[in-house]
Amino acid sequence: MLNRLEMIRIFCAAADAGSFKEAAVRLGISPQAVTRAVKELERLQGEMLFHRNTRQVRITSFGEALAERARNSLNQLDGLFERGAAAPEDPMSGLVRLAAPSALGRRYLLPLIDELATAYPGLRFDLRFNDQLADVVGEKIDIGVRIGVLRENRFVVRRLGKARLYTVATPKFLRKHGKPNNVEELQAMPHTGILDRDTGRLWPWMFSRERQMNAAGARFQCDDSETEYLIVKSGQAIGQIAGFLVEQDIADGKLVAVMEDYEPEPWEMYLYRPQRGPMPARLRLVFDTLAQALGAR
Known part of the structure; x- marks a missing residue:
């Protein structure tokens, strides 16, 4: 039949x-x-x-x-079944859903998104800035930035460089508490901790030669890296902060890097899209723009 x-x-x-x-x-x-x-x-x-x-x-x-x-x-x-038949007439229009760590997204991606939104009025953006790993399938992520290990071999990945972790405090804090020379002295000082929402525990501080510091005694704990940065910059605590947040402050003398011999290996920073296959022009535009800008940072 x-x-x-x-x-x-x-x-x-x-x-x-x-x-x-x-x-x-x-x-x-x-x-x-x-x-x-x-x-x-x-x-x-x-x-x-x-x-x-x-x-x-x-x-x-x-x-x-x-x-x-x-x-x-x-x-x-x-x-x-015609190529692009369901696509909008303007290839540079439609939704782009982005995921990134919160501080990196606010500080570096938002200015780029502003430029793209101005140049291409048909583009719409759904921004998922969060320090937890994105559920790329459940959240329907088109493009993301990730710092650290990227295990998903199905992703299309562009390496952007490395993100250093600095142990930093304000000059005022160090005048009051002194400079720590080792992990034990550091742990005795007022310090910060970042909450892992998945486990409810604080992330340990990482150091060279696989040394760690349990941050359970942190005076200030939060679930957002930019909040942690602001606490450290206020002079209330010492913290371990990503370089893209503090390198300019270190250069300006507003923050001081300590325990540099303990600095951990830098983390890889990646730009990714979650699956292979055809890439619409709007996603290609955003992906290439982010790759060029963040890779040159």
Whole structure:
């Protein structure tokens, strides 16, 4: 039994050809197959679609009306398979959903998004700035930035460089508490801790040669790296902060890096998209813009 889509295609070919035999030639099937398809469609419709005898075939009024509707439906269906048929007329329009660590997103991605939004008014942005790892499938992420280990081998990845971790405090804090020389002295000072929302525990501080410091005794704990940075910059605590947040402050003398011999290995920073395959022009634009700007940072 023919599927209904094929039945409609055969019927339209017969209506256009005005002959079951000619329709069969055009479709590369037998005249009997055309006859069977038309009879089945007539049964389903409860109407005659063609007047026919041994010498000729004439489409009925009902058949003409059905053929018109069927052609429109087939054209719409065929259009779905044309390249970019479902895409907006302007290739630089539509939604782009981005994920990034909160501080990096606010400080570096937002200015780039502002430029793109100004240059391409048709673009829309859904920004997911969070220090927890994004659920790229559940949140339907198009493009993301990640710092640290990236284990998903299905991702399309661009390495952007490395992110250093500095142990920093204000000059005022260090005048009051002194400079720590080791992990034990550091742990005795007022320090910060970042909460891992998945476990409810504080992330340990990382140091060279795989040394760690338990941050459970932190005087200030928060779940956002930019908040931690602001606490450290206020002079209330010492913290371990990503370089992209503090390097300018260190250069300006507003923060001081300590325990530099303990500095851990830098973390890799990646730009990714979650799956391989065709990439719409709007996503390519945003991906390449971020890659160029963040890679040159």
